[in-house]
Amino acid sequence: MFDTIIVGAGFAGAVLAERLATQKQQRILVIDKRQHIGGNCYDCFDDHGVLIHQYGPHLFHTDNKKVFDYLGQFTEWLTYQHEVLALIDGQKVPVPFNLNSLHSLLPKSLAESLELKLIERFGYGVKVPILELREIDDKELKFLADFIYEKIFVNYTAKQWGKKPEDISAEVTGRVPVHISRDNRYFQDKYQAIPAQGYTQVFQKMLNQRNISLMLNTDFKDVFKLDFDTGKMQFMQSEFKGQLIFTGLIDELFASRFGELPYRSLAFNFEHLPIEQFQQKTTINYPNDYDFTRITEFKHITQQITPGTTIVKEFPQDFDRNDPNKNIPYYPIFTDENKQKLDRYLDFAKQFENITLVGRLAENRYYDMDDIVARALQVFDEIT
Structure with missing residues (x-):
């Protein structure tokens, strides 16, 4: 049996898995419903050899040297200033x-x-x-x-x-x-860079530890049970007495007992074009024209030299848990009503001593990449 089960293989889950496995020699199981690690930061090569960000552009920036140095253990950095x-x-x-x-x-x-x-x-x-x-x-x-x-x-x-x-x-x-100011950069943080070999390789290096096991393409609800009355947990129908670190939807963990929390989703339309460059900057926003919000061209980010170019158009849309084309919760929706509902979930979660909530979905708040890495490192210090 494992010492800790982590639900979610994005930054929050991966950082905590790596820290607990390497620093505390814990046996860790990471569960994710997707077929890949990396969460929304997952990147891959498309059919034309262009490295794309599958869930929209992710640009790393931070003023936190601790976070920058920590991630630097798993990648070389490629300097990139986003405009x-x-x-x-x-x-x-x-x-x-x-x-x-x-x-x-x-x-x-x-x-x-x-x-x-x-x-x-x-x-x-x-x-x-x-x-x-x-x-x-x-x-x-x-x-x-x-x-x-x-x-x-x-x-x-x-x-x-x-x-x-x-x-x-x-x-x-x-x-x-x-x-x-006349600074055209989108961010002004001290450290601005992208992983030289892509984000997915960062996650691979973080999770490629002797004490870490992965269970991908698995909905945690199919293998993990929580008794809300007793606080007892089961994994694969056997009692689990270790720690649960949960980075998914907080309302889903607690079976929507206080109602579902709303989110905003996105649809992505990728296009490969037989030209060297499509636009002069990585991202161009279209606030007043078209139904999409922006177009991103990935070669500006990765600085690849390859024939053709790949762009993606982003179409915001409502989140629908039951629609496979709309069931990715990218952004929590912050309203007073939703905050009251969230507070009920957070209060309820306090009674479960062996459960820790970490991340944008579990805490229902907005985190940039560096913020969630910092948060995960903070949680590691708190629970060990």
């Missing part, structure tokens, strides 16, 4: 919106006036949340805030979440700032 453009009024301008975007879209005199006001009010190099900018009483800055909101933010957000921006938690809207 994104948005198609606005027929022009492709940097996003998040910055001073270069300002001068591209507005008349010179107005752009210069607005730049001075922004710097005087907030300072240079500052990031201002779009919703905060909209509350300013200055007439010109209010015009700019409304312009950015209408041209870049509102329609993209509506497509992404299927909701009006004001109906979404500030935890989400706060992630889309206005940059008062």
Whole structure:
């Protein structure tokens, strides 16, 4: 029997499996319903030899040296600075919106006036949340805030979440700032890179340990049972007295006893084109045009030299647990009602001493890749 069973082979599960196996010599079983490890970070070569991110682009960035160095044990890093453009009024301008975007879209005199006001009010190099900018009483800055909101933010957000921006938690809207700078990079973190051989090889090296076993293509509910009254656990019809680390849907673990939590899903349309390059930057957003939100071209990320190129268009969609085309929960939906429901699940989970919840789905909160690695390392310290 195993010391710890981990449900989910994404970053949260893989980090904890690696740490427990190598540092505590525990016997670990990792269960995942997919046929591969890596969760949404899984990448692979398509039929044309282009390394693609199967579940949308994943760009690693962090200011956390501990996280960067930890992952560096399992990969060499390829420096990569991510830039994104948005198609606005027929022009492709940097996003998040910055001073270069300002001068591209507005008349010179107005752009210069607005730049001075922004710097005087907030300072240079500052990031201002779009919703905060909209509350300013200055007439010109209010015009700019409304312009950015209408041209870049509102329609993209509506497509992404299927909701009006004001109906979404500030935890989400706060992630889309206005940059008062001329730095076109999407991120400003100290460490920005991608694994030189891809994310999947990182997971392979993390999980290729003597004490780690994998059970893929397996729904945990088919092999694992939890008695909600006694707290007893069963694995493969035998009592399991070890630890359960759960990184999947928290409502699914507890049989939706307090109701299902809503999520947002995505559909991806991959296209291979017989050209060297499709677009000038990795990602171009389409806030006001088309049904998709963005197009990503992978060769910009991987820096591969190969004939042809592969792009992917992202179509946000409702999450449906019973539809195999819509049953991947990419983003928790944050509302007051959902938070109350989540709190009931989290309170209920406290009575199970041998169960630890980790990750975006288990904790029902947004984590970037570096955040979830840091969280997993923190949990390792707490439970050992």
